[in-house]
Amino acid sequence: MRRKPVSLADAERAIETLRLFNPKKDIERFFAESDPARVLAGRVGPTKECLTVESLCDHMREPQDTHLKTCHHCLEALHRYKSVYERAFVPAKPKFWLDPIEVTTDGSLPLQFDFILQCSAPVRVRAEAIEVIEPFSRAECHGPKAIRHDALVGASYKFHCITTVPESMAHLKPGNECSETVLVRGHTEEGFLFRASGPVRLHRLEG
Numbered sequence: 456m457r458r459k460p461v462s463l464a465d466a467e468r469a470i471e472t473l474r475l476f477n478p479k480k481d482i483e484r485f486f487a488e489s490d491p492a493r494v495l496a497g498r499v500g501p502t503k504e505c506l507t508v509e510s511l512c513d514h515m516r517e518p519q520d521t522h523l524k525t526c527h528h529c530l531e532a533l534h535r536y537k538s539v540y541e542r543a544f545v546p547a548k549p550k551f552w553l554d555p556i557e558v559t560t561d562g563s564l565p566l567q568f569d570f571i572l573q574c575s576a577p578v579r580v581r582a583e584a585i586e587v588i589e590p591f592s593r594a595e596c597h598g599p600k601a602i603r604h605d606a607l608v609g610a611s612y613k614f615h616c617i618t619t620v621p622e623s624m625a626h627l628k629p630g631n632e633c634s635e636t637v638l639v640r641g642h643t644e645e646g647f648l649f650r651a652s653g654p655v656r657l658h659r660l661e662g
């Protein structure tokens with residue numbers, strides 16, 4: 456993959472994003488008071504074993520560091536660094552999808568399960584603004600619980616769904632399972648209309 460060199464326009468966009476997500480912070484003053492050498496030597500996590508900003512580049516090529524297996528601060532920083540390095544910036548139109556869903560039922564109603572909506576941009580989604588359209592009908596969505604909301608990697612939300620067994624799955628005998636595709640539509644607080652789909656596996660417990 457050939458990367459475009461970072462341009463002045465990129466820097467301006469990055470500063471705009473910083474302003475957007477830190478409206479109370481004086482960004483100009485923050486940069487004026489920042490010493491690049493000290494920033495690069497600074498650690499990205501709270502312990503003295505944590506990686507420095509400068510060493511993130513080396514760790515991207517050698518991700519086997521044992522510290523990374525236990526420190527989520529450093530792992531998150533490395534993840535962000537990688538997004539910037541690979542220029543995986545927020546696209547103009549965000550992408551939406553669902554993580555694979557597992558539902559276990561004993562046959563009683565209503566059917567209840569959690570699902571995770573993934574968004575490639577840091578958008579906000581409310582339960583009232585989404586609707587499960589397939590294969591479940593009259594599904595109620597509750598929540599969400601925000602799992603991640605990050606300027607670089609996007610957002611994920613966990614919803615709780617209360618619904619009935621869809622017709623296509625009603626034949627399911629105890630001990631069996633079947634798969635379908637769930638389709639959700641909605642809009643974000645920012646005004647993006649979206650459709651997101653993902654696989655669901657319904658498992659019916661032995662009677």
Ligand SMILES: [Zn+2]
Binds near residue numbers: 499501502504522529
């Ligand atoms: Zn660390």
